[in-house]
Amino acid sequence: MKKAKKQKLFVMKFGGSSVADAEKIKRVARRVHDKQSRGIKVVVVVSAPGDMTDDLLEMADGVSKNPPERELDMLLATGEQVSIALLSMAIQDLGSDAVSLTGPQAGIYADHAHTKARITKIAPSKIHDELKKGKVVIVAGFQGLNPNQDITTLGRGGSDLTAVALAAALKADACEIYTDVKGVFTTDPRVEPEASKVDRISYDEMLELAGAGSQVMQARSIEVAKKYGVDIHVRSTFSEDEGTWIVREVEGMEDVVVSGVAFDKNQAKLSAVEIPDRPGIAAKIFGALADIHVNVDMIIQSAAQDGMNDISFTVARADLKKAVPVVDQVSRELGGQGALVDEKIAKVAVVGVGMKSHAGVAARMFRALAGQNINIEMISTSEIKVSCVVKESDCQKAVQVLHKTFGLSRKPK
Ligand code: ASP
Numbered sequence: 492m493k494k495a496k497k498q499k500l501f502v503m504k505f506g507g508s509s510v511a512d513a514e515k516i517k518r519v520a521r522r523v524h525d526k527q528s529r530g531i532k533v534v535v536v537v538s539a540p541g542d543m544t545d546d547l548l549e550m551a552d553g554v555s556k557n558p559p560e561r562e563l564d565m566l567l568a569t570g571e572q573v574s575i576a577l578l579s580m581a582i583q584d585l586g587s588d589a590v591s592l593t594g595p596q597a598g599i600y601a602d603h604a605h606t607k608a609r610i611t612k613i614a615p616s617k618i619h620d621e622l623k624k625g626k627v628v629i630v631a632g633f634q635g636l637n638p639n640q641d642i643t644t645l646g647r648g649g650s651d652l653t654a655v656a657l658a659a660a661l662k663a664d665a666c667e668i669y670t671d672v673k674g675v676f677t678t679d680p681r682v683e684p685e686a687s688k689v690d691r692i693s694y695d696e697m698l699e700l701a702g703a704g705s706q707v708m709q710a711r712s713i714e715v716a717k718k719y720g721v722d723i724h725v726r727s728t729f730s731e732d733e734g735t736w737i738v739r740e741v742e743g744m745e746d747v748v749v750s751g752v753a754f755d756k757n758q759a760k761l762s763a764v765e766i767p768d769r770p771g772i773a774a775k776i777f778g779a780l781a782d783i784h785v786n787v788d789m790i791i792q793s794a795a796q797d798g799m800n801d802i803s804f805t806v807a808r809a810d811l812k813k814a815v816p817v818v819d820q821v822s823r824e825l826g827g828q829g830a831l832v833d834e835k836i837a838k839v840a841v842v843g844v845g846m847k848s849h850a851g852v853a854a855r856m857f858r859a860l861a862g863q864n865i866n867i868e869m870i871s872t873s874e875i876k877v878s879c880v881v882k883e884s885d886c887q888k889a890v891q892v893l894h895k896t897f898g899l900s901r902k903p904k
């Protein structure tokens with residue numbers, strides 16, 4: 492007897508801009524319906540429509556100076572529930588059977604860190620049951636259930652994480668991330684019109700680009716993809732064209748010195764000035780920030796003078812409200828001057844696996860910035876990235892000159 496061919500399983504994730512209104516939802520429904528009609532099992536992950544997550548955050552601000560994070564999660568999770576229900580209706584209208592599931596119903600478990608929880612486990616038995624019944628399963632992105640049985644969210648952009656983690660847990664044949672752009676670009680085309688689409692990029696580069704401010708995918712979702720070897724296809728909701736594949740290795744990738752230029756204007760610089768230069772001080776400041784779940788990115792410490800030091804570092808602007816009082820207090824306890832804040836900064840980074848084998852990338856970057864009279868306030872490097880903090884007003888100029896310097900501008904046809 493001929494063995495039945497195993498049915499393929501795809502995870503398709505649609506971002507907020509793809510489900511922003513009724514027409515768009517119907518379009519997504521047709522795409523999903525087409526896929527299923529080709530005999531493929533489909534699990535869909537969706538984000539909240541349009542800017543709904545931001546609108547919900549504003550509503551919270553309207554009623555409370557400091558909304559408790561548990562309630563914030565309860566509120567934010569509703570955005571994705573709007574999308575799953577509407578999409579399920581639209582798909583059923585086309586004649587495919589579909590069912591919407593919240594994160595908890597789909598078996599997505601998370602830890603206690605409200606508003607930026609990590610996924611701890613996926614128990615997909617309900618998803619499997621529904622797939623077996625021939626249904627398209629539509630899962631709310633960005634949410635999970637914590638050990639208190641409370642709903643938590645997975646950090647902004649967390650629907651990507653839901654999609655990649657589900658693709659890993661379900662051993663999906665593909666994880667498609669549908670978005671309003673054609674794929675991953677060498678930089679943001681709104682800032683540099685010469686930017687071009689990249690066909691393939693490695694997890695490591697994508698991780699660094701995301702960490703440096705590229706908005707295409709949430710950084711943590713790439714970490715999970717790397718850990719479990721999930722191949723990701725980022726592509727446009729509005730066209731059939733191939734987008735960008737994010738994979739472990741790209742042929743000839745060491746030959747390309749810089750693959751992309753990223754920037755981030757959502758950062759702020761915090762400094763603790765005139766604090767004592769002795770063991771345990773950095774541990775104290777950053778320990779206090781870790782306790783309130785604030786991620787710190789770049790850190791510089793000035794050379795000690797008269798037994799005193801300054802420590803400056805960057806945090807997400809959204810975390811400032813939480814971080815400033817803590818740094819202020821710790822700094823004063825240590826006899827320092829309190830926290831200084833600079834919100835008008837931007838982080839600009841060049842990323843490429845080829846840096847491992849090519850010397851002088853940092854020097855070229857600094858020279859290019861100097862040539863535009865751009866002052867560098869902070870520097871940090873990794874094996875495949877060099878980032879600089881510059882004035883926010885210099886950001887665009889910096890991105891453009893780096894894009895050109897590293898040969899990323901579109902070749903003339
Ligand atoms: N709706 C959430 C957000 O805007 C999650 C997501 O879009 O992935 O951050």
Ligand code: MG
Nearest residue numbers: 506507538648
């Ligand atoms: Mg979103």
